[in-house]
Amino acid sequence: MKKGIFLLLLFGVSQFLSAQELNFTVIINSDRARIQNTTIFTQMKTSFEQFLNGRSWTDDEFRPEERIQGNLLITINDVPQVGTYNATVQIQTVRPIYGTNYESLLFNFADRNWNFDYIESQPLEFNRFTYLNNISSLLAFYAYIALGLDYDSFSPRGGSDFFAAANDIVNNAQQSGRQGWVQSTSDRRSRYWLNNDIYTSSVFSPIRDAYYLYHRQGLDILLAEPDKAYENILEAIRILAEANKTQPNGIFTITFMDAKSDEIAQVLKDAPLEIRTEAVELLLEVDPNNARKYNELLKS
Template sequence: MVRPTVFILLFGLFLSPIKLLSQQLNFTVTINSERARTQDTDIFDQMKSAFEQFLNGRNWTDAELKPQERIKGNLLITINDMPQVGIFNATVQVQTVRPIYGSNYESLILNFADRNWTFEYTESQPLEFNQFSYLNNITSLLAYYAYIAIGIDHDSFSPRGGDPYFEVANNIVANAQQSSSSGWNQNPSDKRNRYWLANDLYNSQVMVPVRDAYYLYHRMGLDLLTTKPSESYQNIVEAIKMVQEANKVQPNSILTISFMDAKSDEISKILKAAPMELKEEAVEVLLKVDPNNARKYNDILKG
């Protein structure tokens, strides 16, 4: 007969892998604290560990994923100032990648710079989050980008598959507007903040072609590159046209900028092997939607 205590132990061991399988993120947090002007550098080691545990150690969705299937990402935090103990002003770069079918290649899918992180953090501070109410700025910031990352990843695998995650991100924005923290509000002079990104992804009909482009570019483009290259190149170019379509109606939206920031290097390399007719067609569109990278795109024509 198995003793009750032993049974509970075995039962717990049996269940523990299931919990591990249901976590969705695999983020690495890097903190540059050179500007913080503090001798207490241990706080940043604790911060790194706490932020990684918050992002990677909880279940953001009901999906059950194996460790190798989790969404890989980087959170690059540069502390710009520490006006008083426990309060930080920072600039943050959020990046995530997506594996490409039939290869070892990982495609950069989200590359977003957020210049307005102001948050409080103290040693051993518990990081609590409730998607239905605003508790504090740091967990709202981290959770917001968790849902944005998951939503964009889902958009790349199925048409507008990110809807439920963008809805939560949009709700986080709405709840955070009660705070005095920057980046959460509909500021017409700052259209590159968290409010506008969530709005473009969830509320804006004008930006729907960009969301559709994530699917066409990745699932019907990059994922087919080794098996159906002609179809793949055509779909990649069509995806770029969809981004340009949205850009015509709403020039320089944060979602268009974010898409091109993530894909510009990749596009310039991949399309060099495309047929010349497609390359010329793509470059003509790219120069309109992302003129700042004109030199990069003109190099496509050189093969």
Template sequence: MKLFLALGITILISISGFAQELNFKVIINSDRSRIQNTDVFNQMKASFEQFLNGRSWTNDEYRPEERIKGNMLITINDVPQIGVYNATVQVQVVRPVYGTNYESLVFNFADRNWNFEYIESQPLEFNRFTFLNNISSLLAFYANIALGIDYDTFSSKGGNPFFEVANDIVNNAQQSGRPGWVQNPNDRRSRFWLINDIYISSVYAPIREAYYLYHRQGMDLLLSDPDTAYSNILEAIRLVAGANKVQPNGILTISFMDAKGEEISQVLKNAPFELRDEAVKLLLEVDPNNARKYNELLRS
């Protein structure tokens, strides 16, 4: 009896010692929906979180504290008929900085065109090679984008396996004709163009290298080797600016700056003036709308 009990405890510890990869919080804003009974949105939130956090997306082992944190803010803009929803989605992913309690925002993207059908208590299934519905495809797409971006920050192009899955999801979803999945030159803030810029286009490949330089060789070294960290952060900015010069205002460039702009303006305050001066010149080319914020670096 004691042997079986000991084995049971060992198995339980083994199972609880590792967890799924994601730790996403889903927030649903239904103020515009004009639906009085909000139970459906509570169920929707629980269902979406279970889909993202309750399954294994990789073959790697994750401890609970290692899970990738993120937020998914879903704004219901319209309910044209019962069970049909038009929404926008804001996806954010954070990453811890080595040796600190600080969490760095690594991905910040606004998906402006998502329509889907949801029935209360419906099960959500996913197949990488088949389009089943517009909920599981979108959730799985951003789960793999989050994994890919996170892995890119720890090793150069480390996110390739996950971006390959995200690309498969887009290719399969195109048959649905739903907005966001198809190539539309008038809608650059879409899932199609996001994975195209991350995984398909060679123009923006330097930005993926910038994710690694900025985080693993930059932010993670700030405490132990600040000079090297500042130098690598500057090189990451150079890479982003170089890609932007070849093809301005790409969605990956915008996404990178939306995530990192505020942080850069704070992190570089203690860097040498010559480095700050070059960084500001590059930042003003890539992100001129935040010129005031970057120019403050020259007054520090």
């Protein structure tokens, strides 16, 4: 198992283990669609949830309580013709923190350009090595990204295999010419650039180490070893600052801060002054839009 080694009795093991790794809730906002027959969106929700939650994405065994919790909020912006949809997607996943009932927001990403075709009762087929449609490709891409970041947060670069799978999806989907999959300097918040920063870029890939330091060596030990935890959280921030200094406003840097800015401002309140002082200096460079909340740390 990815989160620990468990000694299990062979008898009855199967009743405790679940092959599925994800537990996503899909929410579809169709207020802008102006479609009278909204049952299509109910079917869409069921179909998408089954695709994400009903299959095995890894060879690992997950207990039900270990499944990665997430939300997929789909806003239908336009229906240019019957069966064709233009939408935005907000993807969020959380990670439990050891020894607490707290869940930390791990991934928070807004995909602003998703157009897809869907008809009633459409089966969703998927092949990692072949582009079949723009629904299964997008859902599978974010499934692998969610898995990759979750595994990275538990072991150093533990999510590499999942990011490799996400990279395959991006490469295959480029033949479609659809927005989000192709390189575009005008749209840096896209699947293409997210994949590039995580999997390809030597500048941003160290942020994967920040996920491990911040979560496994930071939040997970904060109650037991606060001094060590605060230093590791600070080191994670240093890694982000270094990446941002080399190449400002990378989507992987932004994605980390979109998930963590509020939490960092809360977690560091009780950190030693020297930790808070350096952290604020770095955070103001990486995430100046949230300067007010970071400056509050110096008033504690």
